Amino acid sequence: MARVQRDGGDDSAPTTELPAVRDQGPPAVNGRANGRGAPMPADKVRAIPEAAVARLAVYLRVLSGMAEQGAVTVSSEELATAAGVNSAKLRKDLSYIGTYGTRGVGYEVDVLTSEIERVLGLTRQQKVAVVGIGNLGHALANYGGFPGRGFPVEALFDVDPDLIGIPVGGLPVNHIDDIPDICAKRKIAIGVIATPPTAAQAVCDRLVEGGVHCVLNFAPVVLQVPEHVEVRKVDLAIELQILSFHVARNAEQRVSRRTAAARASSNGEVV
Amino acid sequence: MARVQRDGGDDSAPTTELPAVRDQGPPAVNGRANGRGAPMPADKVRAIPEAAVARLAVYLRVLSGMAEQGAVTVSSEELATAAGVNSAKLRKDLSYIGTYGTRGVGYEVDVLTSEIERVLGLTRQQKVAVVGIGNLGHALANYGGFPGRGFPVEALFDVDPDLIGIPVGGLPVNHIDDIPDICAKRKIAIGVIATPPTAAQAVCDRLVEGGVHCVLNFAPVVLQVPEHVEVRKVDLAIELQILSFHVARNAEQRVSRRTAAARASSNGEVV
DNA sequence: ATCTGTGAAATCCTTCACAGCG
DNA sequence: CGCTGTGAAGGATTTCACAGAT
Missing domain, CATH: 1.10.10.10 (Winged helix-like DNA-binding domain superfamily/Winged helix DNA-binding domain)
Incomplete structure (x- = not known):
C-alpha cells in the first residue's frame, strides 16, 4: 500500500x-513559538x-x-x-x-x-518530462513559454507506436515503459501528466519509480502517491464547475434581489 | 476607471x-424541497x-x-x-x-x-466560448471531455484570418472583434481565454462587453476585471514554480536532516 | 457496533493599523 | 512625508472528538 x-x-x-508536515511526536507538538523579533537560526528557513x-x-x-x-x-x-x-x-x-x-x-x-x-528555487534548472503527446501534450511540449528557461523539457512519452521516435518540439517521443529508466538517467525533477485519465495513475507510478518527486497532473483523476511526492493538479472540469457554481449563485441572488425589490415597491418602500 | x-x-x-432562501419567489431556482434528505434551516443555508x-x-x-x-x-x-x-x-x-x-x-x-x-448549478447547461485557437485552444475545443455534457462549447474565436471560418471540432472560428455580439446573442456564460498573454486583457474586456460573467484564463497575465466578473486562472508557469519551491525545500530539509542525524549520531542520540 | 453530523478547538491566512526608517 | 515591516486582530478553514441515529 x-x-x-x-x-x-x-x-x-x-x-x-500543504504537505502536512505532520510531526507526530509522541509528546507534545512542537512548540511552534516562532521567535518573532529574535533572529532565527539560519539553519531553519x-x-x-x-x-x-x-x-x-x-x-x-x-x-x-x-x-x-x-x-x-x-x-x-x-x-x-x-x-x-x-x-x-x-x-x-x-x-x-x-x-x-x-x-x-x-x-x-x-x-x-x-x-x-x-x-x-529557480536558480537551478528543473528538468521536465511530458507524458501523453496528444493535443495538450503537444501544446505543452511546444510551450516556448515553459517559462523563463527555468524548466527545460527533456523527455517525452506516449503509448502510441506511431508517435514513438517522432520528434515533437525537437525531442523524440519515447514509450511510456521507458519512463522509469529515462527519468532516472536524465534526472527529471518534474513529471507532467497529460494522458487520458485511465492511464494517469500507472504513468504516475512509473514517474515515481524513476525518481520524480513532483508531478503536475492534467488528467481528471485524483492520483494516489507516496508521501514524499508532491502533486499539483490542473483540472479543467473542476474549474468550470466552480465557475458554474458562481453563475448559479449570482443568478439566484439576482432573482431574490428582484423579488425583494418587487415586494418593496408593492409596499411603497424605497429600495 | x-x-x-x-x-x-x-x-x-x-x-x-448562497441565496437567502427567504420566502418563495417565483417558481424560482431553489427546488430544495426534498422531503427525504433534510434540507436544513433556511437561515443557516x-x-x-x-x-x-x-x-x-x-x-x-x-x-x-x-x-x-x-x-x-x-x-x-x-x-x-x-x-x-x-x-x-x-x-x-x-x-x-x-x-x-x-x-x-x-x-x-x-x-x-x-x-x-x-x-x-450543473442542472443547467453553461455555454462556453473558447478564444485563441492555437495548440491549447484546439485541445480545449476538441476536449470531448468538456465534461459530462454540462459545458457545451458554442463559440470559437481567433485573430488569425487563416483560421476564420474553419471549423474546429465542428464549430467555425469567428474573429475576435465579433466576441461581444456573438457572446451576447448566444448567451455565453463562460469565456475561456487561451490566447497569447498580450491579447488576453483585450479579449477579456470584449467578453465582459458581451455579457460574460465568468472567465477561465489560461494566459499568463493577471486580468483586471469589473467587480461582478469571476475570474479563475490556470497558469502552467506558476504551477511549475510552486513545484520548484517544493523541490528546493525538500532538498534543504534533506540536507538539514542529514546534518542533524550526523550531529545526533556523533552524540550517541537516537533519531 | 458503526458511521454521520457538528459544535468547539486548533490552525492557517488576511487585513488592520501603526511604529519607525529613510 | 511616504512607505516598509510587522504585531495584533479578525476571518476562514481544518481538525478533533463525540453525541446521536440506524
Whole structure:
C-alpha cells in the first residue's frame, strides 16, 4: 500500500493543501513559538505559507513585465495592484523572504526579482518530462513559454507506436515503459501528466519509480502517491464547475434581489 | 476607471454566499424541497466556503467513477480516501449542502451525486466560448471531455484570418472583434481565454462587453476585471514554480536532516 | 457496533493599523 | 512625508472528538 492521498491543486485553491508536515511526536507538538523579533537560526528557513508561495510566483511575473518597461523601483502599492492583491498582503508575503525594501521608497525591481527566484528555487534548472503527446501534450511540449528557461523539457512519452521516435518540439517521443529508466538517467525533477485519465495513475507510478518527486497532473483523476511526492493538479472540469457554481449563485441572488425589490415597491418602500 | 483587481486562481476568497432562501419567489431556482434528505434551516443555508466548493467538484467525479463500478452506497471514509482528503473534512463539506447520509451506513451514491450537481448549478447547461485557437485552444475545443455534457462549447474565436471560418471540432472560428455580439446573442456564460498573454486583457474586456460573467484564463497575465466578473486562472508557469519551491525545500530539509542525524549520531542520540 | 453530523478547538491566512526608517 | 515591516486582530478553514441515529 503505502499510498497516501494528497493533492496539490487548486487550489487552490485555494485550495492548496500543504504537505502536512505532520510531526507526530509522541509528546507534545512542537512548540511552534516562532521567535518573532529574535533572529532565527539560519539553519531553519522558516515556513513560507503555501498561499504566499503561489503569489510570489505571480509577483515574479509582474516584476519581469515591469523590468521590461524599464522600471527600477516599485512600491508595494503598485506591485500589489498589478498583481491583483492588496498591498498589505503583498508586504506580508515579501516579509517571509526577507526585508529588501527601502522605507519611503519601495523595492528595487531587480533585487526583488532575484530574491524571489532564489526562494522559489529557480536558480537551478528543473528538468521536465511530458507524458501523453496528444493535443495538450503537444501544446505543452511546444510551450516556448515553459517559462523563463527555468524548466527545460527533456523527455517525452506516449503509448502510441506511431508517435514513438517522432520528434515533437525537437525531442523524440519515447514509450511510456521507458519512463522509469529515462527519468532516472536524465534526472527529471518534474513529471507532467497529460494522458487520458485511465492511464494517469500507472504513468504516475512509473514517474515515481524513476525518481520524480513532483508531478503536475492534467488528467481528471485524483492520483494516489507516496508521501514524499508532491502533486499539483490542473483540472479543467473542476474549474468550470466552480465557475458554474458562481453563475448559479449570482443568478439566484439576482432573482431574490428582484423579488425583494418587487415586494418593496408593492409596499411603497424605497429600495 | 472601474477596474478591480481580483483573481480566481487557487487563492482563497471569502466564503461565497448562497441565496437567502427567504420566502418563495417565483417558481424560482431553489427546488430544495426534498422531503427525504433534510434540507436544513433556511437561515443557516447561507454560505458554502469557497474551498469546499472546489472539493465538491472532486467528490462528484469520484462518485461518478464509483457509480460506474456499480457502487450503491459509500462511506465518508471511502469517498474521502478516493478523493484525497480526510473524512472529517469530507463530512464537513457535505454538511454544507444538507444531510443526505445515513448514520451507521454511509451515503447513497446517486443521491449524493445529484445533490452536489444541484448545488454546483450543473442542472443547467453553461455555454462556453473558447478564444485563441492555437495548440491549447484546439485541445480545449476538441476536449470531448468538456465534461459530462454540462459545458457545451458554442463559440470559437481567433485573430488569425487563416483560421476564420474553419471549423474546429465542428464549430467555425469567428474573429475576435465579433466576441461581444456573438457572446451576447448566444448567451455565453463562460469565456475561456487561451490566447497569447498580450491579447488576453483585450479579449477579456470584449467578453465582459458581451455579457460574460465568468472567465477561465489560461494566459499568463493577471486580468483586471469589473467587480461582478469571476475570474479563475490556470497558469502552467506558476504551477511549475510552486513545484520548484517544493523541490528546493525538500532538498534543504534533506540536507538539514542529514546534518542533524550526523550531529545526533556523533552524540550517541537516537533519531 | 458503526458511521454521520457538528459544535468547539486548533490552525492557517488576511487585513488592520501603526511604529519607525529613510 | 511616504512607505516598509510587522504585531495584533479578525476571518476562514481544518481538525478533533463525540453525541446521536440506524
